[in-house]
Amino acid sequence: MNKTPFLFRIAAMVLILAVSLACNRSATTAEQSAKRYALKGKVVSIDKNAGTANIDNEAIPGFMDAMVMPYTIKPASMLSQLQPGDSITADVLVEPDKYWLENVKVTGHSAAPAAKPASSLHIPTPGDDVPDFKLVNQSGRNISLRQYRGQTLLLTLIYTRCPFPDFCPRMSHEFAEIDKQVRADPMRYGNTHLLSISFDPAHDTPRVLRDYGFSLAGSKDPSLFAHWEFAAVPKKELPEFADYFGLTYKEEGGLITHSLSTALITADGKIFKWYHGADWTASDLLQDVAAAKAS
DSSP states (O other), X not given: OOHHHHHHHHHHHHHHHHHHHHHHXXXXXXHHHSEEEEEEEEEEEEETTTTEEEEEEOOBTTTBOSEEXXXXXXXXXXXXXXXXXXXXXXXXXXXXXEEEEEEEEEEEOOSSOOOOOSSOOOOOOTTOBOOOOEEEETTSOEEEGGGGTTSEEEEEEEOTXXXXXXXHHHHHHHHHHHHHHHHTOXXXXXXXXXXXXXXXXXXXXXXXXXXXXHHHHTSOOGGGGGTEEEEEOOGGGHHHHHHHTTOOEEEETTEEEEOOEEEEEOTTSBEEEEEESSOOOHHHHHHHHHHHHHO
């Protein structure tokens, strides 16, 4: 009997087992690296599309003071068991660039059914005309959305003080990557424009927005703003602007709890696609830009 094939099969099985064990150890190590804290709080609101809930949590020793902030809920199916007003306990898992809740348990239900919203949330739909909203950019200049006709416009809604790594900082990081890739392609550079829009006009003054842009670009070259501008919505226009782009926001203790909203607007000023939440990357948007130009 030729033992070579048999020994080869044994060696292959040992190799597969070793790789499997290594992968399992790697996954386990990654899970164990997340810091875990106990949370008690009350559900303020739920965003099922984003898989998040705004929680008014008690102080968490060693992590944060009492505040209202959005949390991703895992598993997402748990969201269907929550309603505003519910008291909960949970584990907060924190990694350097993200955080989420696990083991969520309802300890007390709302005394009264959740109030129905006064009006339904507007969802930007492909083909919708985009109003000519007025903004103030990083140079203190009045601008409006209509002036970008003829270019594909990508806009995302942020505020510069946002401390949650998978919210505004992530949106800004992805826009920085889009700007970098488009700058390397002269054909796309002249046909696209990026616009990061703050819904915190009291704090995000032109100077703050300018410094924020420079920090994202890693330089103080003002040519940045020829392709990627930063602007704030004037306070009086903010409710209408937020309603159109499906943005929910509420100031709580110096922070703003909010949803995420990003839009791709065609050269003729219509919605091509609206992105709710953070489940997109720079490459996703660039593919959609190409699709919008081809349509």
